[in-house]
Amino acid sequence: QSVLTQPPSVSAAPGQKVTISCSGSSSNIGNNYVSWYQQLPGTAPKLLIYENNKRPSGIPDRFSGSKSGTSATLGITGLQTGDEADYYCGTWDSSLSAEGVFGGGTKLTVL
Amino acid sequence: EVQLVESGGGLVKPGGSLRLSCAASGFTFSSYSMNWVRQAPGKGLEWVSSISSSSSYIYYADSVKGRFTISRDNAKNSLYLQMNSLRAEDTAVYYCARVLVSSWYTWGQGTLVTVSS
Numbered sequence: 001q002s003v004l005t006q007p008p009s010v011s012a013a014p015g016q017k018v019t020i021s022c023s024g025s026s027s028n029i030g031n032n033y034v035s036w037y038q039q040l041p042g043t044a045p046k047l048l049i050y051e052n053n054k055r056p057s058g059i060p061d062r063f064s065g066s067k068s069g070t071s072a073t074l075g076i077t078g079l080q081t082g083d084e085a086d087y088y089c090g091t092w093d094s095s096l097s098a099e100g101v102f103g104g105g106t107k108l109t110v111l
Numbered sequence: 112e113v114q115l116v117e118s119g120g121g122l123v124k125p126g127g128s129l130r131l132s133c134a135a136s137g138f139t140f141s142s143y144s145m146n147w148v149r150q151a152p153g154k155g156l157e158w159v160s161s162i163s164s165s166s167s168y169i170y171y172a173d174s175v176k177g178r179f180t181i182s183r184d185n186a187k188n189s190l191y192l193q194m195n196s197l198r199a200e201d202t203a204v205y206y207c208a209r210v211l212v213s214s215w216y217t218w219g220q221g222t223l224v225t226v227s228s
Contacts, residue, residue, distance in 0.1 A: 044220050050214035
């Protein structure tokens with residue numbers, strides 16, 4: 001069981017919008033930045049969102065992030081078949097030491 | 112181009128040891144904290160260990176504490192993970208990652224470690 005909680009799967013049709021939630025606690029999400037990662041089948045994870053809502057260069061603005069309290073959300077608009085992937089949230093946990101923590105991952109299916 | 116290339120994975124028997132390496136290029140390696148993150152087959156991401164830019168601060172997940180040792184050689188632009196007393200549950204793809212703006216900003220392609228008799 002992961003420290004951060006994500007839904008196992010979400011689905012939507014091409015062109016639609018989807019959101020993926022990530023729930024934590026005051027020792028992780030509540031007091032640290034959240035980042036989001038996309039993992040296409042057979043590849044390494046790729047950073048999509050950092051510091052809750054910022055996009056690295058090259059990430060389209062179809063991807064967005066937000067955080068409120070001890071939860072964070074990834075939004076994807078204008079869904080494309082190429083967006084089918086696993087998505088992970090991540091942050092740091094300051095309860096004992098600076099340990100990294102991830103959500104269990106969410107499988108996005110574009111119907 | 113920023114690049115991280117892991118090596119050293121392979122098949123090892125339970126109780127055995129393995130040393131992973133990560134070669135960095137395209138950025139000032141000595142300025143960044145580095146992490147190891149692993150992913151068991153069909154499972155999610157699991158943070159393994161972190162080392163600060165000057166090796167002053169080192170952290171481990173409870174699952175590997177006392178068995179794994181992270182280190183770096185800034186002169187060689189390299190990150191290492193010494194893994195001892197390996198268990199079947201350590202079987203995973205191991206990724207090295209550069210930490211930037213509180214995120215795992217850059218990832219390597221990963222190296223597979225299989226622990227089996």
